[in-house]
Amino acid sequence: MFDWLEYDKKTKKGFEEQEKQLVSFLEGYIEKNARIRELPIFEKPNEEAIERIMNTEIPAKGRDPLTVGEELVNDVFEHSMLSQHPRFYSFVCSAVSPYSLAGSILADVYNINAGGWDLAPAAAALEERLVKWMGECAGYSGDNVGGIFVSGGSMANMSAMVAARDSRLTHDEFPKGRVYFSDQTHSSVAKGLRIIGFGDDQIVKIPTDDEFKIRTDLLEEAICRDINEGKKPVAVVGNLGTTNAGCIDPLDKLGEIAKKYDLWFHVDGAYGGSILLSPIYRNLAKGIEMSDSFSWDTHKWLMQTYSCSTLIVKDKTYLLNSFTEHPEYLADVNTSDHLSGWDLGPEMSRPNRAIKLWYTLQATGTDLLAEMIEYSFYNANLVKKELEKRPNWKIISKPCCGTLNFRYEPAGLSPEKIDSLTDNISKKIIESGFAYIVTTVLKGRKTLRMCIINANTTEDDILKTTALLDEIAIKEAEKMLAEK
DSSP, rough: OOOHHHHHHHHHHHHHHHHHHHHHHHHHHHHEEEEEEOOOOOOOHHHHHHHHHHHHHEEEEEEEEHHHHIIIEEEEEEESSSSSSSBBSSSOOHHHHHHHHHHHHHHHHHHHOSSSGGGHHHHHHHHHHHHHHHHHHOOOTTTOEEEEESSHHHHHHHHHHHHHHHHOOOTTTTTEEEEEETTSSSSSHHHHHHHHTTOOOGGEEOOOOTSSOHHHHHHHHHHHHHHTTEEEEEEEEEEEEOTTTTTTOOOHHHHHHHHHHTOOOEEETTTTGGGGTTTTTTGTTTGGGOOOEEEEEHHTOOOSHHHHHHHHEEHHHHHHHOOOOOOOGGGGOSSSSSSOOGGGGSSSSSOOTTTHHHHHHHHHHHHHHHHHHHHHHHHHHHHHHHHHSSSEEEEEEEEEEEEEEEEOOTTTOOOOHHHHHHHHHHHHHHHHSBOOEEEEEEETTTEEEEEEETTTTTHHHHHHHHHHHHHHHHHHHHHHHHHO
């Protein structure tokens, strides 16, 4: 039989023990973060630890919690990639704000359920205020602006497509629906469309130009062709910072096309939405004010811990139409005039992801964050400048949103051999432990890609990285040419 008194006694002791251990862990993390530049970005996985975890039984009787905590730090956290490292140039990762970390810890400690307004009114008000402010950054205005904090860009984009589908299609029209976006659009958009019922034939990918931006002429041709064939165009998705190259579609032109054909216009700003804070670069997002919705991942460029993403819509009525359910068991917590999170998105119980962003914005201010974003543009241009000083380097995509792509193309090697050389350069620089740079594919060819949005990345980091890249490239190319 359950002994509540004994359980209560152990729980109180557990909290006391955890307080001391967590303080120790946090001190260790802060110390490690202070010397992060000296550390390798990724140590090889501890195979013994992985095997031990895979073979560990889930016990009927609990083990010593302090031992479990030590095991987690030593076996799990210490053997994960340091994506916040200043020379981690892959994917879309940045440093972590101490205020985001503090807000994340507080949100976990208090364990707020942000599903409904009545469950935590002040926390809900904080989220609503941030959504309004993010909309204002994009030029949205009016009382109907709304949105929801979600886990990431994938969920934000999918939720936007749900609203688009429901706003433009009846049930009978659904098989005729078509959604359009470029071949550089993040895979989450196509994935989300499939999840909500769209078939591959309903997902129309439009080719991009030499700058990896959507061909609006081909987009309009596709829309007209589908209309003539009895299809039902639903939405167009524009990119504010593609994952591959940081490129930005002509959002103003997309807005005009969307208006002309009555399409839902969504902007995937998961990566590049943060440029809206910069007085210098926000003009690159011209046209986003014409959109019906946009996504914005602040766990990318605004130094938030995972996860902290937002979907913002010009008219929240569309989200309410798609997501509102009022079951009887929620009647007593649906008494406020304010909207609840579960009426605006797919989640019911949910953490308050907005708290850490609020903490960061209030403690840091937007001026410093804007300067940080502008610094990323500077660093990406510095990489381009340094590579152009050296022979055989070719810039494939111009720097944008802190990202650029390039290849080492010495004479005497075929394009296919240069693809292999590109792979080798990536492997060698990762093996060095100094920097982490992976490849991607643009226009059918392998490229090296650097995303430089970490505020801790210095000019010296850039200079040493480009010098090391050149050194590795020369050696690897000599090997391949000698094998011919």
